[in-house]
Amino acid sequence: MxxxxxxxxxxxxxxxxxxxxxxxxxxxxxxxxxxxxxxxxxxxxxxxxxxxxxxxxxxxxxxxxxxxxxxxxxxxxxxxxKPLGGAHAVARLLIRQIVATTGNDGITVHDLIDGKYKDICAGITVTAATDGNHGRSVAWGARMFGCRCVIFINEAVSQQREDAIAKFGATVRRNPGSYDDAVRTAQQTAQREGWHVIPDTSDGSIVEAxxxxxxxxxxxxxxxxxxxxxxxxxxxxxxxxxxxxxxxxxxxxxxxxxxxxxxxxxxxxxxxxxxxxxxxxxxxxxxxxxxxxxxxxxxxxxxxxxxxxxxxxxxxxxxxxxxxxxxxxxxxxxxxxxxxxxxxxxxxxxxxxxxxxxxxxxxxxxxxxxxxxxxxxxxxxxxxxxxxxxxxxxxxxxxxxxxxxxxx
Ligand SMILES: Cc1ncc(COP(=O)(O)O)c(C=O)c1O
Missing domain, CATH: 3.40.50.1100 (Rossmann fold)
Known part of the structure; x- marks a missing residue:
């Protein structure tokens, strides 16, 4: 049939x-x-x-x-x-960063949503490579919790998918090559700039996010x-x-x-x-x-x-x-x-x-x-x-x- x-x-x-x-x-x-x-x-x-x-x-x-x-x-x-993954990892990262900065280990997701530590969050940049959906999720989470966001996309990602990420206030950078190449670029750029990379994959070197x-x-x-x-x-x-x-x-x-x-x-x-x-x-x-x-x-x-x-x-x-x-x-x-x-x-x-x-x-x-x-x-x-x-x-x-x- x-x-x-x-x-x-x-x-x-x-x-x-x-x-x-x-x-x-x-x-x-x-x-x-x-x-x-x-x-x-x-x-x-x-x-x-x-x-x-x-x-x-x-x-x-x-x-x-x-x-x-x-x-x-x-x-x-x-x-x-995808928001279940990327935005969740952004929330967990920000909680860890706030705990490290304030020494208060009782930080909850409600503190993030209420903007209680918005000055700390505003100084943090998260980044990710994506073929569309993961980047949208990380950008959406970054906007919800008030941190900065830079997303790397590969050559094949459509303009509509790019626009859907940029809509959440993220900076989008197009990277030559495949998704896997964009993953490596995001990781290297994060290291250089002091950003926090939120990959949806792991080669064994980064595991927490x-x-x-x-x-x-x-x-x-x-x-x-x-x-x-x-x-x-x-x-x-x-x-x-x-x-x-x-x-x-x-x-x-x-x-x-x-x-x-x-x-x-x-x-x-x-x-x-x-x-x-x-x-x-x-x-x-x-x-x-x-x-x-x-x-x-x-x-x-x-x-x-x-x-x-x-x-x-x-x-x-x-x-x-x-x-x-x-x-x-x-x-x-x-x-x-x-x-x-x-x-x-x-x-x-x-x-x-x-x-x-x-x-x-x-x-x-x-x-x-x-x-x-x-x-x-x-x-x-x-x-x-x-x-x-x-x-x-x-x-x-x-x-x-x-x-x-x-x-x-
Ligand atoms: C709609 C959709 N389904 C399934 C997947 C596969 O997920 P994973 O890369 O975690 O295997 C993706 C990944 O981007 C996706 O966008």
Whole structure:
């Protein structure tokens, strides 16, 4: 019933399904870390859990028991799950800086929001590299808490995405090369200028801020666990991966909550930038070189985050690559309200998990490999809405407003 796109699927040779969530993983993401993130994020104006939408029509057509879709298209009005990470890490950094300056270790997020230490915050500059959404999140957090912000973008980031970052008062600098090159430039510039870098990835040299970013993402998975109907855990989660922070946070949360009963976890990447696919296959991080460009810009990364590696090397069960056209088709399918389900606005990177699930569902060998069948309960993470409205309209043929109107 949907176009068959080519894909690649491998099992992760390092997966340790029966293993407990161990101390190495707790070092990266923990229940305490989530509780802290929740306290900070839930205090921001406008916080509300995003909807978990049932897609019974797609479930039936795909031959599974249920499909639930976590719709991040309206998170804090930023149209993606990303504010949970970047802005959370900005808040944590500022609290640490205020504690160091004042010697008062009782600083809370409310002190930040109330502007109690606004003079200290105004003297701090945060910086990050981004392919769009992370930079928007850091810039939004910087504006909310009153610090300065400089964001590095790479050549391929669209003007609309650049404008969306600048709207929050950040200075935006365009850097030659890829996302991974921009990460290095942000890090070097921060060192030179005395700024604080908030990366969403880690090569092992900086861990505190990327851990705060990833820990914030875990709130999205925690919301899903609370929202899921019934007592049975999902059987499959398809997680799109760029550097792997979102997938690691989600895998970690389900692992801690459901233990050995956790769902089969499948990582999904564009075929042009499959660093997780290649790294899991090689059992060690492998950097992808060359042209990484993909329609799925948020997933267009050539190097895995070492923090995410600690979780996903043992925690992911499989990895997949998909072509751009599979994502474009999935966007159109959701916009059309396929199979009688409600129409949904979803962006290029946001639909990668859905696109991969649809590809597997229509392929007998892949279904068997992943034990996907009529009893399967699938959860997908719609990690962005129309973050680039022009690109969305070009792909879907209608504006996000027109699609949203049909939801009513
Ligand atoms: C919409 C969207 N989904 C998923 C991801 C992947 O997240 P990560 O890079 O943490 O793997 C990104 C990253 O920018 C994104 O923007």
């Amino acid at each position: 949907w176009a068959r796109h080519p894909f690649e699927l491998i099992s992760n040779p390092s997966a340790t399904r029966a293993a407990a969530y161990g101390p190495e993983q707790v070092e990266v993401l923990s229940a305490e870390g989530l509780a802290r993130a929740k306290e900070i994020i839930c205090a921001w104006p406008g916080y509300a859990p995003t909807p978990l939408v049932a897609l019974p029509g797609i479930a039936q057509a795909a031959g599974v028991a249920s499909v639930h879709y976590k719709d991040e298209s309206e998170r804090f009005g930023l149209k993606s799950f 990327p851990r705060d970013v990833t820990q914030g993402y875990a709130l999205m998975a925690a919301e899903v666990i609370e929202q899921l109907p019934g007592d049975s855990p999902p059987t499959h989660i398809f997680l799109q991966a760029g550097v792997g922070g979102m997938a690691a946070a989600t895998c970690a949360e389900f692992w801690q909550h459901f233990g050995v009963d956790r769902p089969t976890t499948i990582l999904v990447e564009p075929e042009t930038s499959a660093c997780w696919f290649e790294s899991l296959k090689a059992k060690e991080p492998v950097a992808i070189k060359g042209n990484l460009d993909s329609l799925m810009g948020g997933l267009s990364c050539g190097e895995v985050s070492r923090l995410a590696w600690t979780i996903l090397k043992p925690g992911a069960d499989a990895a997949m690559t998909i072509p751009d056209e599979a994502a474009a088709d999935a966007m159109r399918l959701l916009a059309a309200g396929a199979c009688g389900d409600a129409p949904l606005v979803a962006g290029e990177s946001g639909v990668a998990g859905l696109a991969a699930f649809l590809a597997v569902s229509a392929n007998d060998a892949a279904r068997q490999k992943l034990a996907l069948n009529l009893s399967s309960r699938v959860v997908l993470f719609g990690t962005e809405g129309a973050t680039d409205p022009q690109a969305y309209a070009d792909i879907v043929g209608r504006s996000e407003e027109e699609v949203a109107d049909e939801q009513k």
